[in-house]
Amino acid sequence: MLWIVAYLVLIIFFLGFVWRIWGYIKTPAPLKIPTTPAPTTKRGVAWRLFTEVAFFHSLFKGNKWTWLGGILFHGSLALVLLRHARYFCDPLPPYFHYINIFGVIAGIVMVGALGFLLLRRYWVERTRLISAFSDYGILFLLIGIGVTGLLMKFVIRPDIIEVKVLMNQWVTLQGVGNPMPSDILFLVHFVLVLALLLIFPFSKLMHMGGIFFSPTRNQADNPREVRHIAPWAAKAEAAEKK
Numbered sequence: 001m002l003w004i005v006a007y008l009v010l011i012i013f014f015l016g017f018v019w020r021i022w023g024y025i026k027t028p029a030p031l032k033i034p035t036t037p038a039p040t041t042k043r044g045v046a047w048r049l050f051t052e053v054a055f056f057h058s059l060f061k062g063n064k065w066t067w068l069g070g071i072l073f074h075g076s077l078a079l080v081l082l083r084h085a086r087y088f089c090d091p092l093p094p095y096f097h098y099i100n101i102f103g104v105i106a107g108i109v110m111v112g113a114l115g116f117l118l119l120r121r122y123w124v125e126r127t128r129l130i131s132a133f134s135d136y137g138i139l140f141l142l143i144g145i146g147v148t149g150l151l152m153k154f155v156i157r158p159d160i161i162e163v164k165v166l167m168n169q170w171v172t173l174q175g176v177g178n179p180m181p182s183d184i185l186f187l188v189h190f191v192l193v194l195a196l197l198l199i200f201p202f203s204k205l206m207h208m209g210g211i212f213f214s215p216t217r218n219q220a221d222n223p224r225e226v227r228h229i230a231p232w233a234a235k236a237e238a239a240e241k242k
């Protein structure tokens with residue numbers, strides 16, 4: 001039963017993600033609204049998006065503490081996920097072994113940064129005012145995943161060989177009919193991850209893909225050089241000319 005649910009979750013995650021991205025692609029951006037000062041060329045826009053995604057550039061300008069919490073969380077999450085390759089890849093590419101130790105430290109940093117972001121959301125009044133239940137829910141979910149992961153690492157060790165076999169079979173689509181994982185802590189960790197994947201396409205976690213479609217970030221500041229015509233307006237203009 002667990003594995004059937006796990007496959008359903010994977011399907012919902014992938015289809016939901018693609019569906020949301022399709023929605024972003026199809027959403028018209030009729031106005032020229034780059035947040036200025038903005039680059040004037042396409043190459044400049046690519047660089048701007050890169051610095052946003054890699055260094056959270058505009059957040060850095062906006063609030064140093066939130067930036068610190070955000071960059072520590074996302075950076076350590078990336079390392080944690082790279083370390084998790086060992087549960088899915090067999091054999092593991094050799095250079096991944098070097099990530100291992102950083103991955104463990106990153107796990108601790110990740111949970112610390114999440115705790116900080118949670119406290120900030122509650123303590124900073126203007127942030128609390130605009131926070132919805134889902135904002136807290138996502139933070140608690142991530143903390144739950146991190147804490148169960150750390151407990152497995154430092155307190156109650158799971159059977160890693162079993163985890164590896166189950167995960168390998170799951171991702172190679174041979175998981176249906178497999179037994180439940182025998183470690184309760186791992187089971188909780190895994191079910192929380194499934195919950196995260198399930199809500200991903202329907203939550204603000206989609207900022208991961210949405211950032212690339214944000215007109216305030218992905219437009220060049222060139223309205224004096226190039227006339228900006230929204231696709232629907234161009235179509236209407238062409239029809240009128242006919």
Ligand code: HEM
Pocket residue numbers: 077080083084087103104106107108110142145146147148149150152153157158160163167186189190193
């Ligand atoms: C299906 C996906 C996942 C599986 C099979 C999995 C499995 C595991 C296992 C077995 C451990 C214990 C490590 C050890 O004993 O050496 C662990 C640790 C951990 N997991 Fe996961 N995990 C998954 C997804 C995630 C996700 C998505 C996150 C973050 C959002 C996460 C965060 C952590 C953290 C922070 C640790 C502790 C540090 C570490 O050992 O890397 N896990 N995970």
